[in-house]
Amino acid sequence: MKSWYSKDFKVGVLGGGQLGRMLMQEAVNYDIKLCMMDKDPSAPCSRFSHEFTNNDILDYEAVLEFGKDKDVITVEIENVNIEAYEELERQGKKVFPQPSVLKTVRDKGVQKNFFKENNLPTPPYYLVENKAEISKYEQEFPFMQKMRVGGYDGRGVQALKTLSDLDKAFDAPSVLEKFVDFEKEISVIVARNENGEISxxxxxxCQFNPEVNLVEFLFSPAQISEAIEEDAISIARRTIEALGMVGLLAVEMFVTKDGRVLINEIAPRPHNSGHHTIECNVTSQYEQHLRAILNLPLGSTKMLRPGVMVNLLGEPGYEGNVKYEGLEDAMKIPGVKAHIYGKAQTKPYRKMGHVTATAPLLQEAVDKARKVQEIVKVKA
Structure with a gap:
């Protein structure tokens, strides 16, 4: 079998956005050749990948054709053609995360049932096929309605506090998740290789922007008790084991006011809640993903320094060719590192980059990050 460091060894990545771009930056260190496919000809990965294929990751034939000369195939986003992904696995390709994992994750209803069946704690929920069915649960409001498929980055999520909110509800198959009286939202990223090693x-x-339900700030380490920390880590490790997954898994969780830890959602790929690991940990989430899918020893995840990540989102009211205001001023702050994703066009709340601020103490990093958010504006 071909070695991962052979000159003709290729890793295929379905998707060419910012996660793939940061994955490439780590791949270069090991001379791993990443070949990306994305339907956007100017996707963030288009200029830098070993090979870039401009085609649709939802197209069956395109995915099959793309995968035929790749030694390992992975994803940058869950929304790919599952049937083609499965066929590549049947053909003997190394396909990680496995198609069975993507099938579980991409439908939030299936995902919720998976948690329940495997005794993984999650908020109470109901599954509905359409808007009309929601009224059957009027005695149990409030809910968070989540479309079963197609939602991402805050889209496909709607708060339903009373029956009067039904006019805002989605008329689509959905999960009705009971509101959680939570104190914090946290995340644990866990990896597993083919040998079954877990790290x-x-x-x-995580602190979310309430308008668009996107992560605004991320604090590392989380300010939680040792008992809650141990519980969250145990849940994350049990989840990846139950999936039998190879790759990197982000497990987003609620910490309730009475001290329980409940799974919100999972994502089987590098994740927004792991961007800080580039600066803050011995091994970044991107390097760890590569190690996992290539069945290499998993790297140390030890924290080197506290850090805060702030997303750079497109300003409301601006759409067009991107312009970054205040970025150079932010770069003057010691310990501030900017990551620009290479998207030529901005629009309101689009993820255009992120900044990580590090310091010996977490509060110092928080202060730097809040200063960055004040002075950096993404406009057109």
Whole structure:
């Protein structure tokens, strides 16, 4: 079998966005050749990948054709043609995360049932096929409605506090998740290779933008008790084991006001809640993903320094050719590192980059990150 460091060894990645771009930056260190496919000819990976295929990752034939000369195939986003992905696995290709994992994750209803069947704690929920069925549960409001498929980055999620909110509800198959009286939202990123070796990153705390349900700040380490930390790590490790998954898994969780830890959602790929690992940990989430899918020893996840990640989102009211205001001023702050994703066009709340601020103490990093958010504006 061909070695991962052979000159003709190729890793195929379905998707060419910012996660793939940061994956490439780590792949270069090991001379791993990443070949990307994305339907956007100007996707963030288009200029830098070993090979770039401009085609649709939802197209059956395109995915099959793309995968035929790749030694390992992975994804940058879950929304790919599952049937083609399965066929590549049947043909003997190394396909990680496995198609069975993507099938479980991409439908939030299937995902919720998976948690329940495997005794993984998650908020109470109901499954509905359409808007009309929601009224059957009027005695149990409030809910968070989540479309079963197609939602991402805050899209496909709607708060339903009373029956009067039904006019805002999606008329689509959905999960009705009971509102959780939570104190914090946290995340644990965990990896597993083919040998069954599992490694987790330290728990992080996420702060969301309430308007668009996107992560605005991420704090590492999370300010939680040792008992909650141990519980969150145990849940993340049990989840990846139950999936039998090879690759990297982000497990997003709620910490309730009475001290329980409940799974919100999972993502089987590098994740927004792991960007800080580039600066803050011995091994980044991107290197760990490569190690996992290539069945290499998993790297140390030890935290080197506290850090805060702030997403650079497109400003409301601006759409067009991107312009970054205040970025150079932010770069003058010691310990601030900017990552620009290479997207030529901005629009309101689009993820255009992120900044990680590090410091010897977490509060110092928080202060730097809040300063960055004040002075950096993504406009057109």
């Amino acid at each position: 987790h990153f330290p728990v992080v705390e």
